[in-house]
Amino acid sequence: xxxxxxxxxxxxxxxxxxxxxxxxxxxxxxxxxxxxxxxxxxxxxxxxxxxxxxxxxxxxxxxxxxxxxxxxxxxxxxxxxxxx
Amino acid sequence: xxxxxxxxxxxxxxxxxxxxxxxxxxxxxxxxxxxxxxxxxxxxxxxxxxxxxxxxxxxxxxxxxxxxxxxxxxxxxxxxxxxxxxxxxxxxxxxxxxxxxxxxxxxxxxxxxxxxxxxxxxxxxxxxxxxxxxxxxxxxxxxxxxxxxxxxxxxxxxxxxxxxxxxxxxxxxxxxxxxxxx
Numbered sequence: 001x002x003x004x005x006x007x008x009x010x011x012x013x014x015x016x017x018x019x020x021x022x023x024x025x026x027x028x029x030x031x032x033x034x035x036x037x038x039x040x041x042x043x044x045x046x047x048x049x050x051x052x053x054x055x056x057x058x059x060x061x062x063x064x065x066x067x068x069x070x071x072x073x074x075x076x077x078x079x080x081x082x083x084x
Numbered sequence: 085x086x087x088x089x090x091x092x093x094x095x096x097x098x099x100x101x102x103x104x105x106x107x108x109x110x111x112x113x114x115x116x117x118x119x120x121x122x123x124x125x126x127x128x129x130x131x132x133x134x135x136x137x138x139x140x141x142x143x144x145x146x147x148x149x150x151x152x153x154x155x156x157x158x159x160x161x162x163x164x165x166x167x168x169x170x171x172x173x174x175x176x177x178x179x180x181x182x183x184x185x186x187x188x189x190x191x192x193x194x195x196x197x198x199x200x201x202x203x204x205x206x207x208x209x210x211x212x213x214x215x216x217x218x219x220x221x222x223x224x225x226x227x228x229x230x231x232x233x234x235x236x237x238x239x240x241x242x243x244x245x246x247x248x249x250x251x252x253x254x255x256x257x258x259x260x261x262x263x264x265x266x
């Protein structure tokens with residue numbers, strides 16, 4: 001179950017690469033398998049979701065950093081307060 | 085393996101583009117180029133700055149620079165921005181490059197040889213104040229369709245009609261700063 005879940009994460013990163021490449025590559029580096037352009041998957045998906053036994057997966061930092069109150073102040077000063 | 089050539093509308097060399105240019109033109113082309121590479125197609129993704137026309141000339145005058153220096157600097161600024169946004173151009177060139185001149189002239193001569201180029205007389209707007217012919221968007225006047233007094237020579241923002249500058253009533257030169265937005 002965990003393996004299927006992790007493989008789904010990896011598959012999602014491959015599918016999303018064209019739209020959010022930097023974030024996708026962070027995830028793929030975590031799996032340690034991808035270099036350069038990740039190939040679009042083809043064929044039955046069973047192998048995608050059941051492979052990778054025994055591969056060590058590091059714990060990734062949050063992919064999208066939380067905006068801190070200090071940054072909120074900086075952004076508001078730069079771009080203006082939000083209109084209600 | 086399919087060969088795919090992808091480009092997007094060439095951003096004008098003047099100034100940093102607004103976000104809509106990135107979101108509406110460059111980004112969709114980039115996503116498409118990346119997806120095609122993922123599926124194994126042979127992709128060539130080409131873009132570059134459009135460096136010809138009145139805005140570059142007037143932009144250089146406003147910046148107090150030689151036109152060539154102005155274009156060199158503005159091209160470098162835009163190329164750096166797109167690199168930092170992660171756009172995956174195989175080549176980000178310039179319409180002022182010798183390669184583009186040669187290619188454009190090649191197409192022109194082929195069309196001319198085929199009898200597809202037609203010589204016509206058209207009306208141009210001459211500004212005595214600026215001592216130059218003005219492109220449509222540098223002329224303001226009253227719209228002949230709706231009477232809007234701030235119509236531009238290419239389009240009326242009052243009624244959205246497409247216009248020719250000579251059709252404007254009471255035409256006058258647009259302040260250059262207003263006409264630079266692109």
